[in-house]
Amino acid sequence: MPYPISVSLPFDHIHSPAEFMTIEAVGEICRTAEAAGFSAGCVTDHPVPGSRWLDNGGHYAQDPFVMLSLIASATTTLKLQTNILVLPYRNPFITARAVSTLDVFSKGRVVLGMGAGYLKAEYKALGIDFDTRNDLMDEYIRAMKLAWTGEDFAFEGTGYSAPGNRVLPRPFQDPHPPLLVGGNSRRAIRRAVEQGDAWHPFFAPASVTDTARTVSLAAEEDIDKALAYLHDHCAKVGRATPPQIILSSVFTIKAGYRAQEALDVISSYREKGASAAGVSISASTRGEWCDLARDFGDRVLLKLGKSSL
Template identity: 40%
Template sequence: MLFTLEHPVGQADCHPALYGPEGLPGLAQAAERAGFNAIAFTEHPAPSLKWLRGGGHATLDPIAALGFVAACTTKLNVMPYLLVLPYRNPLLAAKSIVSLDVLSGGRLVVAAGGGYLRSEFGALGVDFDERGALFDEALDVLRGACTSEEFHYRGGHFEARGTAMVPGPVQRPHPPIWIGGNGRNARRRVARYGQGWSPLIASAEMAATTRMPAITTVRQLAEKVDDLRQLVAESGRDPASIDVQVLSPLSDVCNTKTSVERMHDHIGELAVAGVTHFVIRPPAESPSAAIDSITWFGEQFIAGQFNKEGQ
């Protein structure tokens, strides 16, 4: 099992130092020392105040934030989680993605989604009802622009006539693409385009808010992973090559509140279900609280007995 640290900027009590130049390097370097595989930032470029007051959350631009993190780490992978590809022209998205891959030395994993906030689509001038088609278009363009010396593509709202992606990505043929979402369409996209799937174990209420089917238990997740493997095999690819990253109610950890035994059991259950990466969210009230929690988690679950037993 590998672990991704989701940056706590979205937590209501996040200390400003954690997302500023004085605190972010220390947080990222602590995650790297603790053995985390990746650090992740989510995306909401134009949320409404109503959404924020109703339980939404703050964000940084993930490409900018991850570029900063890449500059102050050496091994930690960087991950937008999730990058909403329909929000932007796909060639602009591809340029940002490839640039981050270059500047990170090939440490980028692109966890992408189709988006769910209708008001945000409106604020960005994108048709909400076209998001599925725009998502597929962006995935086509990302792969094509990274692998073609001269890229031609007629999209729904643009036309590429012999464009070139220079410099190209470090990772070939392109950075890994993980598809977010709980529905079968997300798993179909993984089978067609992706190297990973990134669902959520969450309440039915949260699933409804994010406009996707609910996965509320590890058993349900295991059934969906089996379905994913079948879809990938039907596409002529090896199901074992696909990563599965999940966020669950136990992703929020603190060394004074989380039972080590309970977390061990949960991670073991996820591994049996086919999960390869688990998302962790540290406390955010201060840089010291976040770093202490990251260090504790690394000692207990990454470098500790749990991984030594090969689970």
């Protein structure tokens, strides 16, 4: 059975600009990922990260919609995925417009992974109240869905008001691109059930999530409890078809990796009901990145099958 695997793209490697931060690099890397059989290329979202976080293992990020536009122009079938967009950072109608534009011009390749985020310093720099981020995220999803109808709409938001507005063109995908709701908390799971097309969790060791201030879903017991809660909430709110489970990165491809280990990890999540997953590639040069992507395509993706999200 076909099984989609997305890949995180390396354009946040600012310390190797000649390798990863040129138009030529975008073209070569993304066409390689597409040819290897990856379903989507993923970019993340940190417009103004705090220096303390950066100095303790954090990372930079390019503007997600600029990068996805470049990727769209270099490819033909690769899905364009945010993993994740921090939704409360931007007015929802600005985001709705960016998503609609990209989806139309890419002929329906956008996959919108989104979350509430966790970086207080970044929230403060952007002038957004950190403590209300979850309420804002719920509100912004509702606002974007209205904007994507293409009809006149009115919406009263937090600090903004749409008294009678319209956004055209609508997204290419109907009614909008897939909404992958990120986050491991129970509130994030409820949001995925109530407003999303998929739940997009990050399964990681506790040592990682402790520094990221997210809920750890490392142990199999934790994962099973989260999935049970998702299905229970579906029953509670009357959602007959649960959201898909589309995982963030579950495996890192690096020199000397074992293909069977990757297959085992991905298969274990597949058996738990995940309909897609992501991987990342650890490489210091563009050539190494592309070689590992091709190798993973030959030794892993071909065995899993190829498809799109």
